[in-house]
Amino acid sequence: MTPTLDIWSKAPSPVGLLSNFAPHRFELDGVECASMEALLQAFKFGDPDEQAEIYSLVGSRAKSRGRRSTWVDTQTLWWAGRAYPRLGRQYQGLLDRAYAALAGNRRFAVALTATGDAELTHSRGQPDPTMTVLTPDELCSRLMSTRERLRATTA
Numbered sequence: 001m002t003p004t005l006d007i008w009s010k011a012p013s014p015v016g017l018l019s020n021f022a023p024h025r026f027e028l029d030g031v032e033c034a035s036m037e038a039l040l041q042a043f044k045f046g047d048p049d050e051q052a053e054i055y056s057l058v059g060s061r062a063k064s065r066g067r068r069s070t071w072v073d074t075q076t077l078w079w080a081g082r083a084y085p086r087l088g089r090q091y092q093g094l095l096d097r098a099y100a101a102l103a104g105n106r107r108f109a110v111a112l113t114a115t116g117d118a119e120l121t122h123s124r125g126q127p128d129p130t131m132t133v134l135t136p137d138e139l140c141s142r143l144m145s146t147r148e149r150l151r152a153t154t155a
């Protein structure tokens with residue numbers, strides 16, 4: 001039977017290292033992020049100066065910083081000065097690019113491939129996309145497709 005691994009920050013390695021809270025550095029469009037959580041929470045702010053305060057954060061500090069946003073009222077997220085409707089296709093493309101960038105981080109890539117064929121889940125996530133920047137499906141589908149790609153390129 002295929003094992004299931006539930007991703008969250010306090011899970012033992014390698015699963016915990018797949019949480020967006022993990023301190024994996026990567027760059028997207030020239031912006032250096034200390035963690036995926038930093039980038040995701042920065043999406044919640046239209047002001048570039050406010051976004052810039054978030055990029056260096058990791059873990060629950062990054063996530064709590066996002067609570068100051070009122071994005072839920074507008075259902076709008078922001079990147080590089082552009083507005084992304086939360087339920088739009090363009091936002092999915094932005095998430096794809098973010099995870100492709102993260103896959104360039106070696107520690108992340110090693111942890112992800114170490115999960116083998118396991119089904120990845122994220123039971124602590126919020127499944128309603130109008131209430132979160134990233135649902136469990138949006139996270140886990142990207143992790144598993146990235147794992148396939150990494151495997152194909154190292155085979």
Ligand SMILES: Nc1c(N[C@@H]2O[C@H](COP(=O)(O)O)[C@@H](O)[C@H]2O)[nH]c(=O)[nH]c1=O
Pocket residue numbers: 007008009010019020021037040063066122124125126131132133134139
């Ligand atoms: N609650 C939780 C995680 N939730 C993370 O919160 C992010 C979405 O934030 P929000 O828009 O505020 O819902 C997303 O990265 C999701 O994975 N992650 C973890 O490792 N451990 C946790 O305990």
